[in-house]
Amino acid sequence: MCGIIGVIDRKRALMDGSSIRDALSLMNERGSGEGAGYAAYGIYPDYQDCYAIHVFFDNIVEPKSQLDHMLHKWGRIVHQEAIPTYEQEGLKRSHIPWRYFFKPYSDLMAGSSTPEDDVMKYIVMETNSNIQGALIFSSGKNMGVFKASGWPEDVANFYRIEDYKGYIWLAHNRYPTNTPGWWGGAHPFNLLDWAVVHNGEITSYGTNRRYVESNGYTCSMFTDTEVVAYLFDLLGRRHGLPEDIVVKALAPPFWDEIDNMPEKEQELNHAIRLTYGPALMNGPFAIVVATHEGIVGFTDRIKLRPLVIGENGNRLYISSEEAAIRVMDPEVQNIHMPRAGEPVIGRLNV
Amino acid sequence: MSLGSVPLKYKITIDREQCMHCMRCIDNCSYGVYHKEDDRIIIDSRKCTACHHCISMCPRDAISLQERPVDYRSHPLWTAEAREDIINQARTGKIILAGMGNAKPYPVIFDRLVLDACQVTNPSIDPLREPMELRTYLGKKPSKLEIDKKDNGDVELLTKLTPNLKLETPIMIGHMSYGAISLNAQLSLAKAVEKTGTFMGTGEGGLHEAIYPYQKNMIVQVASGRFGVDINYLERGAAIEIKIGQGAKPGIGGHLPGEKVCQDVSCTRMIPLGSDAISPAPHHDIYSIEDLAQLVRSLKEATEWKKPVFVKIAAVHNAAAIAAGIARSSADAVVIDGFRGGSGATPKVFRDNVGIPIEAAVASVDQKLKDQGIRNKISVIASGGIRNSADIAKSIALGADAVYIGTGALIAMGCRVCGQCYRGMCPWGIATQRPDLVERLDPEAESEHVANLIRSWTLELSELMGAAGINSIESLRSNRSRLRGYMLDEGTLDVLQVKPVGA
Ligand code: SF4
Ligand code: SF4
Numbered sequence: 001m002c003g004i005i006g007v008i009d010r011k012r013a014l015m016d017g018s019s020i021r022d023a024l025s026l027m028n029e030r031g032s033g034e035g036a037g038y039a040a041y042g043i044y045p046d047y048q049d050c051y052a053i054h055v056f057f058d059n060i061v062e063p064k065s066q067l068d069h070m071l072h073k074w075g076r077i078v079h080q081e082a083i084p085t086y087e088q089e090g091l092k093r094s095h096i097p098w099r100y101f102f103k104p105y106s107d108l109m110a111g112s113s114t115p116e117d118d119v120m121k122y123i124v125m126e127t128n129s130n131i132q133g134a135l136i137f138s139s140g141k142n143m144g145v146f147k148a149s150g151w152p153e154d155v156a157n158f159y160r161i162e163d164y165k166g167y168i169w170l171a172h173n174r175y176p177t178n179t180p181g182w183w184g185g186a187h188p189f190n191l192l193d194w195a196v197v198h199n200g201e202i203t204s205y206g207t208n209r210r211y212v213e214s215n216g217y218t219c220s221m222f223t224d225t226e227v228v229a230y231l232f233d234l235l236g237r238r239h240g241l242p243e244d245i246v247v248k249a250l251a252p253p254f255w256d257e258i259d260n261m262p263e264k265e266q267e268l269n270h271a272i273r274l275t276y277g278p279a280l281m282n283g284p285f286a287i288v289v290a291t292h293e294g295i296v297g298f299t300d301r302i303k304l305r306p307l308v309i310g311e312n313g314n315r316l317y318i319s320s321e322e323a324a325i326r327v328m329d330p331e332v333q334n335i336h337m338p339r340a341g342e343p344v345i346g347r348l349n350v
Numbered sequence: 351m352s353l354g355s356v357p358l359k360y361k362i363t364i365d366r367e368q369c370m371h372c373m374r375c376i377d378n379c380s381y382g383v384y385h386k387e388d389d390r391i392i393i394d395s396r397k398c399t400a401c402h403h404c405i406s407m408c409p410r411d412a413i414s415l416q417e418r419p420v421d422y423r424s425h426p427l428w429t430a431e432a433r434e435d436i437i438n439q440a441r442t443g444k445i446i447l448a449g450m451g452n453a454k455p456y457p458v459i460f461d462r463l464v465l466d467a468c469q470v471t472n473p474s475i476d477p478l479r480e481p482m483e484l485r486t487y488l489g490k491k492p493s494k495l496e497i498d499k500k501d502n503g504d505v506e507l508l509t510k511l512t513p514n515l516k517l518e519t520p521i522m523i524g525h526m527s528y529g530a531i532s533l534n535a536q537l538s539l540a541k542a543v544e545k546t547g548t549f550m551g552t553g554e555g556g557l558h559e560a561i562y563p564y565q566k567n568m569i570v571q572v573a574s575g576r577f578g579v580d581i582n583y584l585e586r587g588a589a590i591e592i593k594i595g596q597g598a599k600p601g602i603g604g605h606l607p608g609e610k611v612c613q614d615v616s617c618t619r620m621i622p623l624g625s626d627a628i629s630p631a632p633h634h635d636i637y638s639i640e641d642l643a644q645l646v647r648s649l650k651e652a653t654e655w656k657k658p659v660f661v662k663i664a665a666v667h668n669a670a671a672i673a674a675g676i677a678r679s680s681a682d683a684v685v686i687d688g689f690r691g692g693s694g695a696t697p698k699v700f701r702d703n704v705g706i707p708i709e710a711a712v713a714s715v716d717q718k719l720k721d722q723g724i725r726n727k728i729s730v731i732a733s734g735g736i737r738n739s740a741d742i743a744k745s746i747a748l749g750a751d752a753v754y755i756g757t758g759a760l761i762a763m764g765c766r767v768c769g770q771c772y773r774g775m776c777p778w779g780i781a782t783q784r785p786d787l788v789e790r791l792d793p794e795a796e797s798e799h800v801a802n803l804i805r806s807w808t809l810e811l812s813e814l815m816g817a818a819g820i821n822s823i824e825s826l827r828s829n830r831s832r833l834r835g836y837m838l839d840e841g842t843l844d845v846l847q848v849k850p851v852g853a
Pocket of ligand 2: 401449760764766767769775776780
């Protein structure tokens with residue numbers, strides 16, 4: 001189960017979070033009140049050069065001082081504050097959501113082509129696996145994830161999501177089966193600029209996890225979606241592959257199809273499958289991934305989970321349900337369903 | 351005083367009511383259990399090896415075979431086997447030879463691993479209706495792809511892939527040399543791998559002309575004896591395998607007695623007729639991992655870098671470190687042969703006591719390569735004691751890319767695992783060069799049996815994958831979350847990186 005929805009305005013026009021909240025609530029049949037969350041891009045224009053680090057603290061004494069210490073070592077905290085929240089009757093507060101705006105010292109990661117990102121990735125992995133009581137759940141620039149255990153409206157109202165204005169939004173309504181509902185387990189999952197919402201289960205998790213771990217990622221959230229964010233970071237950022245090629249690695253065509261492709265295409269797809277076999281994802285899934293440049297949605301190779309696309313002018317919508325898109329935009333057009341494994345890409349064109 | 355003889359192992363009886371005096375049993379037993387005296391069939395059960403040839407050929411089902419009709423005083427430490435071995439060695443002063451795999455009752459880890467299946471949230475996949483991909487490529491893979499995306503959207507692939515071996519199923523047949531097995535046996539296997547789109551190993555015995563038509567499905571072996579190795583041989587193989595060790599006898603070489611080196615074997619091995627073919631324990635040009643890397647490169651150079659080169663080692667406790675070293679050479683795959691691997695002839699003390707189980711070896715190799723971030727640099731092939739499709743699925747989930755089967759393929763051709771292969775009298779025509787026995791094996795019929803075995807295991811493997819919600823073999827590889835350990839100790843679970851049942 002789970003309901004997902006994503007939207008991009010290709011001209012960067014900002015949308016507040018109220019309509020995506022309503023769209024997500026429409027899919028409450030796909031959730032169980034155990035987790036919901038939102039990701040929005042473009043929400044921190046005042047700090048757009050800083051990494052916006054969102055953290056769940058169990059308390060703001062020991063874990064926070066440990067994290068502060070690490071951040072001081074690796075860079076400069078430009079600003080920090082508790083993320084404003086508003087008590088909701090239906091939502092049990094389990095953590096203290098906090099945010100830092102942070103600039104890493106790039107000279108501390110010698111030999112990297114993206115040193116700032118690598119410092120930030122290191123901090124996320126270290127914190128999540130080694131600092132008890134602190135969980136970094138969002139670490140991109142000019143973007144942020146807001147999530148908790150609860151129904152979509154409660155989570156949205158808890159963070160007062162309508163106060164944020166972004167040009168890309170992702171949202172997720174969770175029906176957990178694998179892991180108990182806990183705040184860290186709610187979607188979106190994030191690393192740096194990558195945010196992921198996912199409906200389904202990844203039966204290749206064991207393989208994918210070992211693959212990302214052997215490439216320096218630590219899986220600490222006990223759930224399969226986490227690896228998707230790391231796979232995109234590894235293939236997209238570190239290997240420099242464009243989104244459509246990343247999707248081809250994660251949900252590749254079948255060998256039969258590859259065998260029938262024209263030579264050049266065949267060679268490319270063959271190389272992708274051989275090289276990225278351990279990144280291939282199996283099982284039922286529909287996924288939407290965002291970065292600051294765009295969104296991409298795709299399903300598993302035999303399409304065991306639904307995914308619907310809609311468009312209106314500069315807006316591209318991707319969701320589990322057509323009805324959810326219509327809640328956001330009653331005028332939406334060009335509703336269609338992508339083929340299994342086919343990436344749907346919405347890129348900024350400003 | 352004489353030590354006397356040890357009791358017979360098997361007792362053969364003929365139901366005289368049923369017997370129709372066709373005398374087929376006499377013809378069938380190459381060990382001379384039966385002979386004719388006047389009109390009676392006389393039985394010398396002491397010579398019986400339980401190979402079942404007489405039983406399977408008796409038209410009246412008149413023959414029965416019982417194990418050990420004589421008991422010793424029971425003793426938990428001084429088992430009958432321990433005592434008999436001592437008696438035999440006291441008499442001869444020699445090493446005890448044995449054939450086939452490890453015969454000690456070590457617990458089988460495979461049997462304490464259970465596979466997973468999907469329920470509700472992740473639907474199982476029906477292999478009859480959905481595509482299942484078992485195609486496997488063995489060889490080096492790059493750690494990342496370099497591509498160039500043009501403004502018009504065209505994508506140019508900049509990375510050049512090294513040659514890989516393409517298998518339609520992850521099941522291959524391991525190396526059994528001409529000499530150890532008969533030419534008819536090799537031919538049957540060769541036809542079977544051609545039919546099923548996979549590969550087999552030539553063993554260290556060279557490549558007989560009769561096998562040339564199947565050379566595109568052959569992995570040619572280079573062992574320490576270098577028998578049959580020349581450029582023609584290397585070029586004929588689809589891949590080359592350097593044999594360092596073998597699961598049934600880690601740390602020792604091989605010996606084919608001169609009596610078995612007939613004209614054909616002598617030609618194929620390129621050694622004089624009737625001479626002992628001794629492959630020494632070490633390769634005399636390999637005393638370090640650098641030396642091995644050089645041999646890998648030399649073989650690649652000789653074949654213009656067009657063929658994958660594999661390295662086979664026995665599963666021993668530091669197999670993982672060795673495999674990591676091999677991965678850093680130019681080698682394309684490492685074969686790990688577990689301590690249950692078969693053998694034509696080996697000292698019994700090695701077969702039964704040296705090496706470690708393939709399950710643990712594969713898991714630790716996969717883990718080491720993963721920890722060092724080089725798992726993709728090399729393929730891992732598991733062999734030694736793989737008995738069914740579940741063992742294959744479990745091997746792959748523990749980190750193998752593909753498996754070699756040996757004994758299983760022989761059983762498909764009739765072998766009854768009697769363990770007498772080293773005597774060269776195999777009544778099934780498999781482990782023998784005696785023309786009258788070799789003739790018993792029909793390559794056409796037996797190749798179909800072996801092909802059927804590969805096909806059925808492939809089907810079962812795809813069903814197991816489907817049940818686990820996996821439609822591509824890549825996603826089963828190293829997928830430890832699809833395995834659970836049942837009644838395995840914590841230490842073993844830790845090496846396997848598998849959770850216990852219920853967790
Ligand atoms: S050795 Fe084989 S053929 Fe001979 S009696 Fe025993 S079972 Fe029969
Ligand atoms: S190959 Fe022949 S001799 Fe060897 S175990 Fe099988 S039946 Fe016995």
